[in-house]
Amino acid sequence: xxxxxxxxxxxxxxxxxxxxxxxxxxxxxxxxxxxxxxxxxxxxxxxxxxxxxxxxxxxxxxxxxxxxxxxxxxxxxxxxxxxxxxxxxxxxxxxxxxxxxxxxxxxxxxxxxxxxxxxxxxxxxxxxxxxxxxxxxxxxxxxxxxxxxxxxxxxxxxxxxxxxxxxxxxxxxxxxxxxxxxxxxxxxxxxxxxxxxxxxxxxxxxxxxxxxxxxxxxxxxxxxxxxxxxxxxxxxxxxxxxxxxxxxxxxxxxxxxxxxxxxxxxxxxxxxxxxxxxxxxxxxxxxxxxxxxxxxxxxxxxxxxxxxxxxxxxxxxxxxxxxxxxxxxxxxxxxxxxxxxxxxxxxxxxxxxxxxxxxxxxxxxxxxxxxxxxxxxxxxxxxxxxxxxxxxxx
Amino acid sequence: xxxxxxxxxxxxxxxxxxxxxxxxxxxxxxxxxxxxxxxxxxxxxxxxxxxxxxxxxxxxxxxxxxxxxxxxxxxxxxxxxxxxxxxxxxxxxxxxxxxxxxxxxxxxxxxxxxxxxxxxxxxxxxxxxxxxxxxxxxxxxxxxxxxxxxxxxxxxxxxxxxxxxxxxxxxxxxxxxxxxxxxxxxxxxxxxxxxxxxxxxxxxxxxxxxxxxxxxxxxxxxxxxxxxxxxxxxxxxxxxxxxxxxxxxxxxxxxxxxxxxxxxxxxxxxxxxxxxxxxxxxxxxxxxxxxxxxxxxxxxxxxxxxxxxxxxxxxxxxxxxxxxxxxxxxxxxxxxxxxxxxxxxxxxxxxxxxxxxxxxxxxxxxxxxxxxxxxxxxxxxxxxxxxxxxxxxxxxxxxxxxxxxxxxxxxxx
Numbered sequence: 001x002x003x004x005x006x007x008x009x010x011x012x013x014x015x016x017x018x019x020x021x022x023x024x025x026x027x028x029x030x031x032x033x034x035x036x037x038x039x040x041x042x043x044x045x046x047x048x049x050x051x052x053x054x055x056x057x058x059x060x061x062x063x064x065x066x067x068x069x070x071x072x073x074x075x076x077x078x079x080x081x082x083x084x085x086x087x088x089x090x091x092x093x094x095x096x097x098x099x100x101x102x103x104x105x106x107x108x109x110x111x112x113x114x115x116x117x118x119x120x121x122x123x124x125x126x127x128x129x130x131x132x133x134x135x136x137x138x139x140x141x142x143x144x145x146x147x148x149x150x151x152x153x154x155x156x157x158x159x160x161x162x163x164x165x166x167x168x169x170x171x172x173x174x175x176x177x178x179x180x181x182x183x184x185x186x187x188x189x190x191x192x193x194x195x196x197x198x199x200x201x202x203x204x205x206x207x208x209x210x211x212x213x214x215x216x217x218x219x220x221x222x223x224x225x226x227x228x229x230x231x232x233x234x235x236x237x238x239x240x241x242x243x244x245x246x247x248x249x250x251x252x253x254x255x256x257x258x259x260x261x262x263x264x265x266x267x268x269x270x271x272x273x274x275x276x277x278x279x280x281x282x283x284x285x286x287x288x289x290x291x292x293x294x295x296x297x298x299x300x301x302x303x304x305x306x307x308x309x310x311x312x313x314x315x316x317x318x319x320x321x322x323x324x325x326x327x328x329x330x331x332x333x334x335x336x337x338x339x340x341x342x343x344x345x346x347x348x349x350x351x352x353x354x355x356x357x358x359x360x361x362x363x364x365x366x367x368x369x370x371x372x373x374x375x376x377x378x379x380x381x382x383x384x385x386x387x388x389x390x391x392x393x394x
Numbered sequence: 395x396x397x398x399x400x401x402x403x404x405x406x407x408x409x410x411x412x413x414x415x416x417x418x419x420x421x422x423x424x425x426x427x428x429x430x431x432x433x434x435x436x437x438x439x440x441x442x443x444x445x446x447x448x449x450x451x452x453x454x455x456x457x458x459x460x461x462x463x464x465x466x467x468x469x470x471x472x473x474x475x476x477x478x479x480x481x482x483x484x485x486x487x488x489x490x491x492x493x494x495x496x497x498x499x500x501x502x503x504x505x506x507x508x509x510x511x512x513x514x515x516x517x518x519x520x521x522x523x524x525x526x527x528x529x530x531x532x533x534x535x536x537x538x539x540x541x542x543x544x545x546x547x548x549x550x551x552x553x554x555x556x557x558x559x560x561x562x563x564x565x566x567x568x569x570x571x572x573x574x575x576x577x578x579x580x581x582x583x584x585x586x587x588x589x590x591x592x593x594x595x596x597x598x599x600x601x602x603x604x605x606x607x608x609x610x611x612x613x614x615x616x617x618x619x620x621x622x623x624x625x626x627x628x629x630x631x632x633x634x635x636x637x638x639x640x641x642x643x644x645x646x647x648x649x650x651x652x653x654x655x656x657x658x659x660x661x662x663x664x665x666x667x668x669x670x671x672x673x674x675x676x677x678x679x680x681x682x683x684x685x686x687x688x689x690x691x692x693x694x695x696x697x698x699x700x701x702x703x704x705x706x707x708x709x710x711x712x713x714x715x716x717x718x719x720x721x722x723x724x725x726x727x728x729x730x731x732x733x734x735x736x737x738x739x740x741x742x743x744x745x746x747x748x749x750x751x752x753x754x755x756x757x758x759x760x761x762x763x764x765x766x767x768x769x770x771x772x773x774x775x776x777x778x779x780x781x782x783x784x785x786x787x788x789x790x791x792x793x794x795x796x797x798x799x800x801x802x803x804x805x806x807x
Contacts, residue, residue, distance in 0.1 A: 048638035056647060059654035203786035205737050207744055208779060211763055218769055319641070327643035331741055335764070349649045350747060358650065362642055369641040 011112045015043070035378055042374045047105070049366040050359075054101045057359040060349070063093050064118035064356075071121070104356070114360035119352035124360045127344070132364055134340040139325045141256075142263035143318070146271050146325075149264075151314070153194050154275025155307055160184075160191045161280055194272065201269025206328045210262045210335040228255050228338070262332050267325050274317075278310035312384045319372035326365050419722055426799035433795020440788035443781070447596030451548035454590030455569045455576040458754055462546060463585040464575050467494055469527050472580040472774050475539065484538070489571065491535040495528045527771050543570030580774035582762070592778045595754040596785065602670045602755070603735040607728050609674025610681065610735075617678050618685025619712045623693055633686065640679040645741055647676055652747040662753055669748055673738050681727055688720050726800045730793035733786045740782070756782050 006013065019039060026033035065087040073079045088094050092103065107113040114124035165188055167180035204212075217224045229251055239245070282288070283306040291305050329342035345361045348354035380387045417425070427433055446453045456462045464470070473489045504511050545567045553560035569576060579588040621632040651672040660668060692698065693716065701711050717724075736756070742748030743757020744764075751758060759778035762768050768775045 044634060045638050045641070048634055049642060052635075052638055053642060056650055060650055061654065061657045199787055199790050200783075202733065202790050203783050205740065207741070208760065208763070208783075215769055218766075323641060323643050327645050330646060330649075331745060334745065345646055346649070346745070349646060350653055350745065353653065358646070362646055365643055366638075366641045373641075 007111075009110045011108075012110050015109065019043075031381065034381060038374055038377055042370050045370055046367060049370070050105055050108070050363055051101060053359045053362045053366070054104060055097060057355040057362075058097055060353045060355050060358070062353045063088070064091050064116070065093055067118045067352075068121070104359075108363075114363070115356035117348075117354050117357040117360075119348065119354040119357065124357050127357060128341055128360070128364075131339070131341040131344055132361070135326065135329060135342050136368065138259055138263060138329065138338075138340060138342075139322055141260045142267055142325050143321055145260055145264035146267035146321075149268050150271030150275055154272045155279055155302075156187070157191045157194055157272070157276045158279035158283065158306075159302060160187045161276075163188070198269040198272040201266050201272075204265075206262050206266055207331045207335050209265055210258070210332055213258065213262070214335070228252065230255070259332060259336055259338060262336070263325055263328060266328065267321060270324070271314075271321070275310070275314065278313060279306050282306035282309045312380055312387070316373075316376050316380060318376055319369040322372060323365065323369045423722065423796070423799045427795055430795040430798065432791055433799075436788045436791030436795070439784065440792055443596060443785055443788065444600060446593055447600060449550070450590075450593040450597055452550065452564070452566070453568050454587070454593045455545070455567055455571075455578070456587035456590045457546045457548075458586060458590040458594045460584060460586065460752060462575075462587065462590070464577070464581055464587070465585050467492065467529075467575070467577065467581055468585040469583055469772060470494065470577055470581040470585070471527065471529060473577050475578065479533065481534070481536075484536070486538045488536040488538045489576065491532040491537055491574070492577075493530050493532070495530055537571040537573055537576075539576065540570050540572060541568065542566045543572075545570055579777045580772070582772070582775060588759075588775060588777060591754045591759060592756075592781050595756045595759055595778065596781065598666075598749075598754055599736055599739060599756040602666065602673075602739050603732055605667065605670035606674035606677075606735045606739075607731060609671055610677045610731070611724065611728060613675055613678040614681035614685060615717060617682035619689060619717065621682070622686035622689025623708065623712050623716070625690065625693075629686070629690075633683070636679050636682055639676070640683075644676060645738065648672060648738060648742055649745070649747060651676075652742055656747065662749070666749060666753070669739065669742065673735060673742075677731075677735075681724070684723070684727075685717075685720065688723075689716050692716055692719060722800050726793070726796050729789075729796055732793065733789040736786065736789070756785075 019036070022032055022036040022039055026036040065084050068091075069079050069084050069087055085094075092100065095103075104115055107115070112125070114128070116122075117124045117127045120127045163184055165181070165185050167177045167184060169177065169180075172180065214224050223230065229248070237245070283302075285306075288301070288305050291301055296304065326342065329340075330346045332338070333340060333343040334346055341361050341364075345358055348358040348361070382388070450458075456464070470492065473492055475487045475489050477484060477487055504515065544565055547563055547565040549561050550564045551562045553562075569578075575587065577587050577589070579592070581587055582591075617632055617636065621629045621636075652669065655665065655668050655672070689712075698711060698715060701715050706715075739748055739755070740757035740760055743750070743755055744761045746761065748757050749755045756778060759775075760782060762775055763779060
């Protein structure tokens with residue numbers, strides 16, 4: 001009996017115990033007090049997000065009862081208007097929007113139940129399955145790709161911004177000047193190429209890039225790497241009779257690069273510009289001049305001062321970067337033919353008008369963004385002395 | 395020469411007279427902007443595209459609607475403009491006479507009902523998409539290009555308000571040919587000219603972006619102004635809603651609204667405004683938050699207190715005193731957001747949920763690139779993609795240069 005009750009309401013207890021733990025630790029620690037405050041804020045934001053998402057999805061035409069009944073009528077039953085009305089009452093759709101939202105949120109906070117998908121005629125949790133994790137991994141991989149390229153090259157680009165093409169330092173010998181000039185020109189050229197590529201990344205939207213790549217495959221007359229596996233491997237299990245199937249892994253890698261590259265593309269362009277602007281901003285500040293006056297020079301100056309200071313705002317924006325990447329994912333999924341939750345989202349929005357499924361996916365994305373923001377805030381309060389000071393007030 | 399050098403940043407020395415110190419903010423921004431070559435070039439490109447889009451009927455050789463469709467030249471390849479060939483040189487550019495080859499399908503053979511005749515017809519390739527693209531070029535019959543040629547009548551500038559008729563109509567076009575129609579970028583399945591469609595689409599897309607950005611500006615000013623000026627509980631509530639809107643990916647939300655719109659029975663003009671309204675109204679989070687922070691710090695300044703003591707109303711203080719102090723940021727931010735709004739519109743149209751055929755918008759034209767038939771047989775229909783990329787690039791470059799120019803600390807010490 002009690003176990004039944006606990007298992008029905010497990011999520012609520014998890015949330016409450018985390019809150020209680022944070023509150024308990026926050027009594028004598030200012031840091032945990034801050035974390036507890038952020039935790040409350042995150043939960044409140046989630047509540048508002050769920051309200052916004054739920055009420056926005058209500059504008060989608062049609063409702064569950066009509067769809068369910070329409071399905072039944074394809075099975076050969078005669079349907080009247082009264083049947084639809086009865087079905088509506090049974091599903092609770094005759095209630096007002098706030099009441100339905102309240103029920104949805106209660107189910108969600110009690111046991112993580114995301115509702116019922118009427119187009120798929122199963123619970124949203126089942127319909128989503130691993131697909132949300134798949135999208136999550138796509139976005140994370142795209143972000144890692146973007147950061148790996150954008151951070152080093154953005155710093156390099158900022159490094160060259162105020163340099164001239166040639167070295168005219170009279171203290172250096174002629175040969176030295178020539179070598180330095182060659183290096184400087186190389187850096188400037190690299191910077192110029194990167195800037196043009198990053199502008200192109202902003203101008204060429206993801207779906208056009210995906211189309212272009214697919215088009216190249218069409219011209220080359222090869223099979224397009226759409227989806228995740230080619231037909232030959234899609235039904236082969238990972239661990240077959242010969243142990244681990246390496247062929248399947250190669251096939252997977254041959255397909256997975258396309259979505260990751262396409263998703264990462266515009267994120268890279270944006271990040272490159274952000275990193276560059278951040279580092280340039282920091283390098284113009286007085287403390288850099290002060291360090292230079294103390295005799296810090298070269299790499300030590302750059303790594304120790306402007307770069308170090310521009311990392312934390314970058315780290316802080318991971319959550320929103322994730323949101324931006326996911327924002328592009330549905331259209332890319334349509335072009336490439338993926339079957340992850342982004343494709344499901346498009347299907348739910350544009351084709352089947354499945355309100356609860358769409359609301360659940362959007363809510364999950366917001367949940368990821370909010371948790372990432374929470375985590376980055378918590379981490380930054382520990383490692384960044386500037387944040388620590390403003391948070392803890394000493 | 396000197397002015398040119400200054401423009402390209404070679405001789406950019408600050409003047410020693412007082413004009414630098416007495417110049418207004420806008421004059422300083424303008425001077426700084428002119429020093430950045432990439433921004434100036436991009437501004438010229440952008441200006442040219444927008445100008446051509448604004449006067450699209452004049453610049454386009456053919457009527458882009460179904461009325462101007464060339465039935466004789468459907469799925470037609472681009473017609474090349476030449477100055478010389480083996481028959482001699484000509485100062486006036488010319489193009490050859492292009493005619494489509496009609497594949498003769500012998501339907502009589504099918505009349506007997508023989509399946510083998512049907513098989514023969516299908517396997518002969520006469521029905522494939524690529525065979526419909528074949529055309530003949532008559533190299534002897536030159537068609538000379540006429541400038542300011544007479545064509546379909548259009549309204550050049552329409553200033554009619556109510557009953558006041560101020561519609562200026564004209565029938566001259568920049569390019570045209572004597573016989574038939576000129577298709578510099580080929581035609582689509584209906585025989586509509588791709589170049590003319592693209593030119594008309596540019597202005598439609600930009601005007602959607604303008605409407606969306608105006609709506610966005612109004613909503614952001616409202617949210618940021620109210621939240622920042624009143625502070626306290628109003629601020630807390632408004633900012634938590636803004637925070638919640640900020641973490642939801644916008645394109646799915648646009649999609650949901652577009653689907654809801656498609657249920658309503660809207661004319662294409664209403665639909666166009668509705669989409670601009672949706673895109674603009676939901677995009678207030680970033681600008682609204684910036685405005686609020688700015689106003690929160692500014693509202694305790696002495697000039698606000700002075701205005702309050704003079705008896706100015708709250709709205710007057712927000713509109714006339716607080717927001718103008720932030721105007722350069724707002725203008726720059728609006729320009730920087732142009733490409734993103736255009737991208738949102740194209741994404742919607744690309745999925746078939748924004749504007750739809752037969753409206754000419756860049757998104758509608760880009761959507762065609764998805765069609766395998768076009769990918770394989772009608773590559774010239776990809777030319778709107780190039781125009782689109784150039785347009786967005788120009789916007790990004792101008793926005794970037796303007797951002798640097800508007801930043802008072804960007805000048806080297």
